[in-house]
Amino acid sequence: MEHTPSDQIDRVKAPEENFTGDVEFGPLSNVEPDGLNALEVHFQPGARTDWHRHPNGQVLYVLAGEGLVQNAAGERVEIATGDVVYASPDELHWHGASAHSHMSHLSLTTGGATQWEPRKVTDEEYDGPTS
DSSP states (O other), X not given: OOOOOGGGXXXXXXXXXXXXXXXXXXXXXXXXXXXXXXXXXXEOTTOEEOSEEOTXXXXXXXXXXXXXXXXXTSOEEEEETTOEXXXXXXXXXXXXXXXXXXXXXXXXXXXXXXXXXXXXXXXXXXXXXXX
């Protein structure tokens, strides 16, 4: 068994090349590259990921706050504490905090590294209508 107290999770600032705004994350898993990748991710209001996809999909479990998730097909939802979102394998999407709230989520992926698109989520995309 391995136990890591909360204050010993190695949280770091998310890289600006893949995120907009203030985002921190910390790894919760310790596995081989293609195994389970579990991350705690905290977004300040208005912060978000860039467009990206995951080879085997992604499960997001919202731990606190309110946020947004949108895929390339235009499906866009508001998310809040306790919500679960599943992005299918290779589904292009982004997620982040709402403009008025922080948001923390648990991200669960397998199958290798996140595949980042070479573009940011624009303010127009971020501010768009919710389904």
